[in-house]
Amino acid sequence: MTDILTRRQLHAWRNAIFVVFALSGISIASWVARLPAVRDQLSLDTAQIGVLIFAMSAGSVLGLIAAPPVMLRIGARGGMVLSLCLVATGTVVIGLGTSVLSSAVVVGAGLAVFGFGNGSVDVMMNVEGAAAERAIGKTLMPLMHAFFSFGTVAGAGLGALASALSIDVAVHLSVIAAIIVVSVLVAIRFVPRGVEADDPELLAPRVPFKERLLASLAVWKDLRLLAIGVIMLGMAFAEGSANDWLTIAVADGYQQSNTTAAVVFGVFTVSMTLGRVAGGPVLDRFGRVPVLRVSALLGVLGILIFIFGAPMPWLAYVGAAFWALGCSLGFPVGMSAAADTDDPKQSAARVSAVAIIGYVAFLVGPPVIGLLGHQFGILPALLLVLVLVALAGVFSPAARERARGGATPSSLPSH
Structure with missing residues (x-):
């Protein structure tokens, strides 16, 4: 099907997926930016916030599980619309639960729906993005993930503005929800139907479940893969913890306003975006291991500054x-x-294994930080993040490029 699309249609398809990635980022950053306001209006302590975040995490896990059968049933095109509409619905419920009903239970229910939608759209937009990448014949996935970061920058900026103008949480999040729904309905028109049918893996004969299960479990015996999993664990834990706790840490640990907390989160999202945009050329130039080592060093330094810089608020930005x-x-x-393996047939199982580790860190990490924060304070709780990032740096050699006929790092694919 994709071979009959014109170049203009292919580019429109690519741009539509950019929009979907950005909308997911906007939704998450909008929630995070207003988290201190939600906490204040509902009079929640750190442990109770951790429970709310766990509701979102549980919803996200269910969304990840539900995505494949939903795509099989209605396709990624329809699935992305459905998922983002669920995200928008959850966003509205979070706002209503905060400002109108003053109910943590309602907010938790909204977060569960919100998490489900974001978990499922995460799978679908990556599947559709990979299909667009194959059809166009250029590496696009790193840029697509950068658009997610662009979305978080926009969401954090709008959240900081809403906080500065004292805009009600329900009003702010309802506007964000409307933007999400309208944008996805406009963008989805440029995504071709039934692209999944072009995927040779989906056209291949079905392998019995037992064989697929054994093949998937076999990759867990690979010690190098487990070491890569440690890298994913540390870095994903650091990113997920920042997404959910950075604003609270600034508001409570630094005793700053909710607006300032949202601005600091904006600095985080901008820096994350810049790192991902520049990442491809840097990886091509220096290779994975040196980049990961320097990244871990920067992460440890940044977390140290953030934890112990509380007497000087400007250090929160640094x-x-x-x-x-x-x-x-x-x-x-x-x-x-x-x-990166000698057996291409093992690639999918290996990627799935480390993705599971990464997503577990994303989803489980924030509630753990919440429980530790309740016991020891939010800034000391972040020491766990520091330890895991340092551990990721120690295990960075596991990510070394495999030699393939004299290939150099600059000739190997990177993301």
């Missing part, structure tokens, strides 16, 4: 910037390293 740069490339580099 710490957030280094923290973001440090963990910006961990997830894409880990995925690329996992796929």
